[in-house]
Amino acid sequence: MTITADSTTAAPPAYAELAAKYRPIFERIAAGAAEREANRELLHRQIGELAAAGFGAVRVPREFGGDGATAPQFFRLLVELAAAESNIAQALRSHVAFVEGRLYANDGGWLRKVGEGRILGNAWTETGPVAVGGVSTTIEPAGDGYRINGTKYYTTGSLYADWIQTGARNAAGEDIIAIVEAEADGVSISDDWDGFGQRLTASGTTVFDNVYVPASHLVVEAEQAPYTTGVYQLIHVATLAGITRRVVQDAAAAVRGRSRVFSHGNGVQPREDIQIQQIVGELSAKAFTAEAAVERVANLLQEAIELRAAGADPQAFQDAVHRVEFGSAQAQIVVTDLAQRASSSLFDALGASATKTELQLDRHWRNARVISSHNPVVYKARIVGDWEINCTIPEFVWRSGTAAGS
CATH class of the missing domain: 1.10.540.10 (Acyl-CoA dehydrogenase/oxidase, N-terminal domain)
Known part of the structure; x- marks a missing residue:
């Protein structure tokens, strides 16, 4: 079909x-x-x-x-x-x-x-003594299908999913993508993510214990979109932009509701205080910039999609893919900083009462900080710089693991 x-x-x-x-x-x-x-x-x-x-x-x-x-x-x-x-x-x-x-x-x-x-979740990442690019999860033929065995961590969203995407390696050393029913026999999903932010993503452990997968539920690697890494990163950037937007909404609402002032302040209601207005205005500008970055990269993605649909020549399409990948990295570099600064500066517009646990306003910084820790931004800045100076095109599908010699 x-x-x-x-x-x-x-x-x-x-x-x-x-x-x-x-x-x-x-x-x-x-x-x-x-x-x-x-x-x-x-x-x-x-x-x-x-x-x-x-x-x-x-x-x-x-x-x-x-x-x-x-x-x-x-x-x-x-x-x-x-x-x-x-x-x-x-x-x-x-x-x-x-x-x-x-x-x-x-x-x-x-x-x-x-x-x-x-809804689909994921089970890609392996922890422990696995080399960069290594996969310890196995997939073996079983009748007219396959059996998968292994343990994955950071399986974000799988506890909420109907199907789980996972990667395994066969006896020939080939990497296979399989789509596993979340409720299949042998699948165990634990909410054991203990990070200080994004605590409700269910990013815990998934275990596959001799789980059967029909042959029709394998995905051919060659059919994967070449801009997939850029899409994954753009989702993080969009999430950070959303956090920054919510920071503005929460700050403005809190200031509107405040009547408490300080003797060494400007002597007016907080909502009329020009310094407080400036802080909220700067937060708003950060949110606007973050959303503009998301829009720009999403437009680059749409351009690549439309070029392929129109039958563009391979080089033109490849150039469009590169623009998506580098654009998502450029947006990550900027929006990471904007979201973290905004979610901290929020408290400058308020007072000590804003730190009450019941308000959970600190969740914005915690969530932004945890998302920003994915796909370390310091490496993205170097990659973008190398591209701008030397036109170097990296391998966009990056992997993590234990360093050689560890």
């Missing part, structure tokens, strides 16, 4: 239509964010409501049950969702990348499953 020409050329919905469909859900989610954070209340109900409404299929063509939105439209929505609850935006990260990959591969079968409301 493939995507037809009509699917790729159909007019997308207006953004107002998408916002009217999903914004009320975002608002309900936002209303309980601080309480959920305080109680470490996982997000099964909220993600279930989004899935039922079709959020997981925003980019899926209408003929397969989706909204048929463009990449810029989707990432604009994702920023809104992240402003409501940054944990959900990250929990859906692998799902979003999977959809982009299946669109690239013209895989109508899986797109239809997504259009029916299915």
Whole structure:
């Protein structure tokens, strides 16, 4: 089953239509964010409501049950969702990348499953003494399918998912991508993520104990979108932009509600205090810049998608892919800094009472700091610099592991 020409050329919905469909859900989610954070209340109900409404299929063509939105439209929505609850935006990260990959591969079968409301998680990363690029999870033939054995960590979103994407290595040393049912016999998912931020992403451990996978649930590596790494990074950037937007909203609301002033201050209500107004204005500018960066990279992604659909020559498409990858890195470098500074400066506009645990305003910095710790930004700055100076194109699919000689 493939995507037809009509699917790729159909007019997308207006953004107002998408916002009217999903914004009320975002608002309900936002209303309980601080309480959920305080109680470490996982997000099964909220993600279930989004899935039922079709959020997981925003980019899926209408003929397969989706909204048929463009990449810029989707990432604009994702920023809104992240402003409501940054944990959900990250929990859906692998799902979003999977959809982009299946669109690239013209895989109508899986797109239809997504259009029916299915959500995908991930189980990629291995910890312990595994060399860079090494994979200890195994996959072996079993009848007309395969059996997978191994343990993965940082399996973000899998506790909320219907299917889990995972990587394994066969006896011939080949890396295989498999899509495993989350409730299959032998699958065990633990919420043992203990980071100080993004605590509700369910980024814990997944164990595969002789789990059966049909041959039809293997994904061919060659069918993966070449801009996949850029998409993964753009999701993080959109999440940081959403956090920064929520910082502005929370700061403005808190200032509006304050009456307490200081004798060495400006002697007016906080909302009329020009220094407090300046702080909130600077926060707003940071949020605007972060969202503009997301929009720019999403437009680069859309350009690459449209070039391929139009049958552009391979070099033109490759250049477009590079623009997505480097654009996502450039945005990461800037937005990482903006989000962390904004989520700290928030408290300069308020007082000591803003640090009350019940408000959970510190979650914005904690969440931004944890997201920023993924895919270390210091290396991205060097890579972008090397590209600007020497036109060096790196390997975009990076891996982690134990250093040689350790």
